[in-house]
Amino acid sequence: MKKSSKIVFKVLTLIVGLSTITSCIDKTNASNKEIALNTNEELKTAAIPKKQLSEDFKKYWYAGKAEITSYKLEQARYGQLRDGNSVLIYVTEPFLPGKQVKADGNNPDNVNVLKLNATKNYLTGIYPYSIMSSTFYPVYDNQHAIKTSLSMQEWCGHVYSQINNRELFEFTSHSYFENEADQNLSLEKNILENEIWTKIRIHPEDLPVGDLKLIPSLEYIRLRHKEIKAYNAKATLVSKRDISSYTLNYPDLERSLTINFTTEFPHTIESWSEEFKSGFGPKAKMMTTKATKLKSLKTPYWGQNGNEDLILRDSLGL
Numbered sequence: 001m002k003k004s005s006k007i008v009f010k011v012l013t014l015i016v017g018l019s020t021i022t023s024c025i026d027k028t029n030a031s032n033k034e035i036a037l038n039t040n041e042e043l044k045t046a047a048i049p050k051k052q053l054s055e056d057f058k059k060y061w062y063a064g065k066a067e068i069t070s071y072k073l074e075q076a077r078y079g080q081l082r083d084g085n086s087v088l089i090y091v092t093e094p095f096l097p098g099k100q101v102k103a104d105g106n107n108p109d110n111v112n113v114l115k116l117n118a119t120k121n122y123l124t125g126i127y128p129y130s131i132m133s134s135t136f137y138p139v140y141d142n143q144h145a146i147k148t149s150l151s152m153q154e155w156c157g158h159v160y161s162q163i164n165n166r167e168l169f170e171f172t173s174h175s176y177f178e179n180e181a182d183q184n185l186s187l188e189k190n191i192l193e194n195e196i197w198t199k200i201r202i203h204p205e206d207l208p209v210g211d212l213k214l215i216p217s218l219e220y221i222r223l224r225h226k227e228i229k230a231y232n233a234k235a236t237l238v239s240k241r242d243i244s245s246y247t248l249n250y251p252d253l254e255r256s257l258t259i260n261f262t263t264e265f266p267h268t269i270e271s272w273s274e275e276f277k278s279g280f281g282p283k284a285k286m287m288t289t290k291a292t293k294l295k296s297l298k299t300p301y302w303g304q305n306g307n308e309d310l311i312l313r314d315s316l317g318l
Helices: 002-047 055-061 193-202 218-223
Strands: 066-077 080-096 111-124 127-138 147-154 157-165 169-174 182-187 210-215 231-239 243-250 255-262 269-278 285-299
Touching: 066 111, 066 269, 080 127, 080 193, 080 285, 111 193, 127 193, 127 218, 147 218, 157 218, 193 243, 193 255
Parallel strands: none
Antiparallel strands: 066 080, 066 285, 080 111, 111 127, 127 147, 147 157, 157 169, 169 182, 210 231, 231 243, 243 255, 255 269, 269 285
């Protein structure tokens, strides 16, 4: 009987010992997983450090004013050139990355962005086109635009599209065209053409060059009814004493875009040109849209909404 009890005791001791060893192994594995996850997060953070903002940048963009610049526009549409105007409105503001909207107040999660509202207005015969795109790009130039959107109105109807930067790019679009209608899809992250216009104003020396994958502007995707995806492109940057030129060539789309900006800060957009096939069917032909700077001013436009402020439009040649 005593011998049997000793055997049972030894067996129980062995089981407890094995359980303890297994528990330690599990804890060690769990600990290793936590370390690995934390290390991955640290690597992700380290891979995209915030870029230093110059004093010139802070003085120019944090003065409580927006930069508004008007342009003479020659827009290719339906195989003809249309006269019109374009306006680029740049301004810094706090942005909530979760809700992906302008922040109403101070919040520890706020991200400072350089926002670009770009408008175009022109006539196609009897009816007008009105186009506006908005891009919200972090001033620290360490990630893709948090959001970019497009609205377009003409007498046939109106459309809206948007890309949200989350785990993937989340694309939403609403159109009056049957084959486009309502779309919701996810895209792998690639460089956005829309964000190039804000990156130029922050760190043009870091613009991507060479053979790239880019998602074309939402305006181009809409006007040419192209599939929203990343396309092959070749990017070049030519810097001269006064003016630098950044060019994107999309061979598969038979399209090129060149943006000309001042080499020195604040890197203002002086002009741009876009060559692409305009029109549809056998009448389609290569044409070039051009925009040339007219006037520019810095002002807190959001508070200048009285009738007495209409004269400010003359200051922009509008």
